[in-house]
Amino acid sequence: MSDMYRSKTMDQISEGDIGSQLKIAGWVENIRDHGGVSFIDLRDMYGVMQVVLRDGDLLKDVRKEECLSIEGVIEERDEETYNPKIPTGTIELEAHKINVLGKVYTDLPFEVSSSKEIREDVRLKYRYLDLRNRKVKDNIKFRSEVISFLRKKMDDLGFMEIQTPILCASSPEGARDYIVPSRKYKGQFYALPQAPQQYKQLLMVSGIDKYYQVAPCFRDEDARADRSPGEFYQLDFEMSFATQEDVFKIGEEVLAETFKKFAPEGSSVTETPFPVISYEQAMLEFGTDKPDLRNPLRIVDVTDFFQRCTFKPFHDKTVRAIKVHANLSKGFHEKLLKFAQSIGMAGLGYLEVKEDMTYKGPIDKFIPDDMKKELADTAALEAGDVIFFIAASEKLACQFAGQIRDELAARLDLCEKDAYRFCYINDFPMYEKDEETGQTAFTHNPFSMPQGGLEALNEKDPLDILAYQYDIVCNGVELSSGAVRNHDLDVMVKAFEIAGYNEETLKEKFGALYNAFQFGAPPHAGMAPGIDRMLMLLRNEENIREVIAFPMSGTAQDLMCGAPGEVSELQLRETHIKVRD
Structure with missing residues (x-):
């Protein structure tokens, strides 16, 4: 580490450094002037160090939350001033020189140490200050550790990480798309992916045996406590030559190990295999397909x-x-x-x-x-x-x-207290009656394999057909949905026909899959546990925005950077867009 600004971070300094001359760098968390001697609590990413200033001039013009580099000697604190709450609580730095690296020019909008008690819109507007709060930062650090563990686990299970496109074609299924105008192709639009659904299935057709991705997904939905507007992340994975039970084994192994490793100390996690409850049984016994088994x-x-x-x-x-x-x-x-x-x-x-x-x-x-x-x-x-x-x-x-x-x-x-209770919900109905139109519509994922295959589609009442679809639920929160995919072109054409899509529409809207399935598609299945929801449960947070570094507000705005915002007339003209009054 270059010692231009610091020679050690706070977590690297201990009683073994007593008598050493060091430089430390960070932000002023607190200033205490005791007349003749003053103290600064200096915070970096890794901890807090008490700095003692016996020269009053050193403190001149220093403000809370300024970024400083301080040079001095590590000394032992008087025993009566030990602070057992912090690792550096028995030592302090006697300051000889202070260098202001980043000044504070205006009044702080809130005290960093109590930012979690501030109104959310103010916190999000000044999120860079909010993230200095130890508890807020710890959530983001925790997020990094969990995602790192998930990646390692998937690698160990033989899955290959592949990134799929962020600009893709708009899909008529699911939630509203975010659409992106094309400059080059007048009147045409890309969409941001609601999920990498088609791409991961195309990877299976490509001969990729086991794929995964920490995948960003974009849906133009309203916020809820457990749903972030705009974007969210999921551990998306897909397997070739796999049954529903094969996916269950992977899903429960990954989630059980993740929760056992990262859940608060003393928590109980459902042992594998997780209980499997049919949709029909869940609706009867729990009144929901997201049962809280606690x-x-x-x-x-x-x-x-x-x-x-x-x-x-x-x-x-x-x-x-x-x-x-x-x-x-x-x-x-x-x-x-x-x-x-x-x-x-x-x-x-x-x-x-x-x-x-x-x-x-x-x-x-x-x-x-x-x-x-x-x-x-x-x-x-x-x-x-x-x-x-x-x-x-x-x-x-x-x-x-x-x-x-x-x-x-x-x-x-x-x-039940201090418990994470998992289950699979399976055997979802393939179709339902649309309450407004009375038409038969897909209930879940249109790319799922119907139980009974083509025979069931041809002979059964559509409302009696079940699909190889499943969810993972934990403590009443849906963490994941998944399915055995429909890889047979004849079955796909019939399944979409029942839902009111003719073959031409299927070719037009899902052309890539329609074409790919003509070239020897393997059976495949997968799921996609939501990472943000997993973190929310593990951290016992009431709101999903507490585990995201830069979340949108509940009204789908980036209050810090000002999105959505207006763009210039030139940008509109280049993308062939006219804003209507």
Whole structure:
């Protein structure tokens, strides 16, 4: 290291350096003037060093967050001034000379040490200052370490890292594209990739056996706590001659090892193999295809039971039930009912199970005596249980039951602590009815292989066809989606035809795959765990923007650099664009 600015970084200095003359460099974290003797806490990337100034002139005009190089001698601190909170807490640098490398010209917009408590728009406008905060910087350092580990793991598993294009063709599937006008081809546009989907499949056709990439993906979507607007990164991988189970093994090995290595100390991580839950089972038992398995509550279907009872509000409805073992107050029931109404439910029926296994509650009288044991058996009821009932259309009953399950677990503090609970969700429906048009549409990835192949497409009701599609879910967060790809041209043409795309449209929109599949495409499958979401879970952050170096704001703006912004008339003219009023 050149000692023009520093001879050592903060983490390299120890008690062994006492008596040595050194240069250190960094930013002024704090200034304390004790009259006759002053102190500076100087921070670099690696730590903090206390600097003692016995010459008052040295401190003249020095401001917080200025960038300094300080030359002096390392000495031991007085024992009563030891700081056990930092590695350099037993030593300090007595300053002989200060060189200001970067001045602070204006007032700081916030104190760096407390930047995480500042409004997000201000933090993002001055993100370079926010990143000086140790906790914020540690998230970005942690991100680097995790991505490095993921790359090493994929290399060890025999995958080859290949970069795919950022400028590509617009695709009609998925979210909105970001489009890029072409200067050379008037009225034509590139798009930024929503995912490297077609390219990675084309790599399989090329004979690349195992591909991976830390892939940037671009989607013009609104922000959520677990979704960054604009761009995000995923560990994209694809394998030739692979089944769904082959992908499962790779996905769970990579994620289990990553979480075991980087999760907070004392955390529990699901052992491999991860549980595999069908989409149908997940929607029934959890009311969602993103189940949080830390929550022990399960949903039971009691539709058939209530069609044979005399409680009219439940007739001709889907009825789901959730039981908890708890002594619930009248106030608890009132608050839960209020929550149920806030999400759109008309009401929330319940029964309490007494010691003699009789029931107490508003709908007890509508259940014939000879059917009461059947309910206990169906829902595995025990004395002291309370069972809640959700009745609506099938879709809404499912959704409401999932929300009530989550709310009960939150209010009763039932979720497992310090745990990362993984599962695969598979057997997704290939098609669904579009609610607006009534047309048959793809539910998931249009490039997936239908279970049963061409025969299923030709003979089954499209809504009954399942696909070789799967998600990885951790603690209620979807980390990854993936599929066994459709590599057979005849199957692809038929699959798209059912969804309303004729062969000409298929050739036009997905020409590269259509053409490539005429030249001996191998069976292939893959998935793409989201790196930002993994980091968010590992760092226990509530918002995904906390694990991204320069995130866009929740309103999809780069407040620091001013994007999106206007461009010059010349730039518009060169790309053949006219802005409409």
